[in-house]
Amino acid sequence: MTRAGVERHPVEALGELLRRVSAGPDTVGADGGAESSVGATRAEDDAGFVWVDIPSCEKNAERVLLDVFGFHPRAVHDCAERNLVAKTHSYADHVFVVLHGPEQGENGHVHYIELDQFIGRHFLVTVHGPLNPAVEPSVALRETSSVLERMDAGRLRPTSAFELSHAIVLALAASQERFVEALTADVWGLEQRVNAGHLGEPEPFLDELFRARHGLLAARTISALNRETYVRLMSRAWALPPRVRPLLAEITDEFEQVRGLADVQREYLQGVIEFYRTRIDTKMTIAAERLAVIAAITLPITAVSSIYGMNIIVNTRTRPEQLIIVLIAMAAMSAALLRWAKRRDWW
Incomplete structure (x- = not known):
């Protein structure tokens, strides 16, 4: 061409x-x-x-x-x-x-x-x-x-x-x-x-x-x-x-x-x-599981406080050692639940 x-x-x-x-x-x-x-x-x-x-x-x-x-x-x-x-x-x-x-x-x-x-x-x-x-x-x-x-x-x-x-x-x-x-x-x-x-x-x-x-x-x-x-x-x-x-x-x-x-x-x-x-779903699942464990651990505290209410604090007949005993009992129950959750690899 x-x-x-x-x-x-x-x-x-x-x-x-x-x-x-x-x-x-x-x-x-x-x-x-x-x-x-x-x-x-x-x-x-x-x-x-x-x-x-x-x-x-x-x-x-x-x-x-x-x-x-x-x-x-x-x-x-x-x-x-x-x-x-x-x-x-x-x-x-x-x-x-x-x-x-x-x-x-x-x-x-x-x-x-x-x-x-x-x-x-x-x-x-x-x-x-x-x-x-x-x-x-x-x-x-x-x-x-x-x-x-x-x-x-x-x-x-x-x-x-x-x-x-x-x-x-x-x-x-x-x-x-x-x-x-x-x-x-x-x-x-x-x-x-x-x-x-x-x-x-x-x-x-x-x-x-x-x-x-x-x-x-x-x-x-x-x-x-x-x-x-x-x-x-x-x-x-x-x-x-x-x-x-x-x-x-x-x-x-x-x-x-x-x-x-x-x-x-x-x-x-x-x-x-x-x-x-x-990955996002896994992170959300782990977060939900941890929130559930936290709710379970704090459940005894909620239960005891709902029974006693404010009476322990505002009642003039309540002695300090009684309040200490109740707080120790709350902490012990929460610790026991946390230990149980760790044994099951939930935490």
Whole structure:
């Protein structure tokens, strides 16, 4: 594959650029502009393709998707709105794919970063879905920007739109794996604190445990849904050229690996949570047993004092030796009960 320099093309020129590439143009490329990143490449055995990266599907971008590329209105609507799950649709000359990636937010919240793709023979259009205002826009462009940098440096030379999509999705899977690795480090730290006994207040510590578990569950869910999307895409052989199937199989394996990692760490964390709960329950049981022993030891004192009441103290006929005898009897009964509790390992 040959590749010329880097140029910028306004959104309005996409129609002409697409027609040139379909007819077999010279090789050109482009980096990110204000509206979108637009590029075109040409392989030796194909007519070439255009890559359009749209940071946000606003009205102008919707017009390009509808009028220039002629995409289905439902697919364009999916680009403009947030999609809760990953999915794919096949059309006559292209496929539409919706994927997600996790991004850690505040207070344990996990943001779903959406990446939409239109993949055809002569084009790849990547659209970044609506973002939560709390997420930096650069987060959504992380994978496409890294792929563009690799292309500019000559480390990546895709010969088709599916190869370029393959590179972008593998970068997305790698980001998900790093997300799981970061949570794994948190899990190990929590496990060390449990084993060392430095737990602090139970409620904040349990909150940390459950936040880590939520992050792993979110990563597992996202990877599983992304994988199922590509499994469905692989089943549609009529919509894909044969050389694309190995690329889809590799993507499926990558998402399966991330899902497996998240599952393993989630199970490990569940073991840490159960161990922590067991330690807390054991401490509460020991405390309850000791309180019960204390209540049993003080029972004779309560019984004797309830019988005699205040009469021994306030009665003028009560002699001091009588009060001493009663106190000695109370102490003797309590000591006998304490000795009996120790013999039974209750104290």
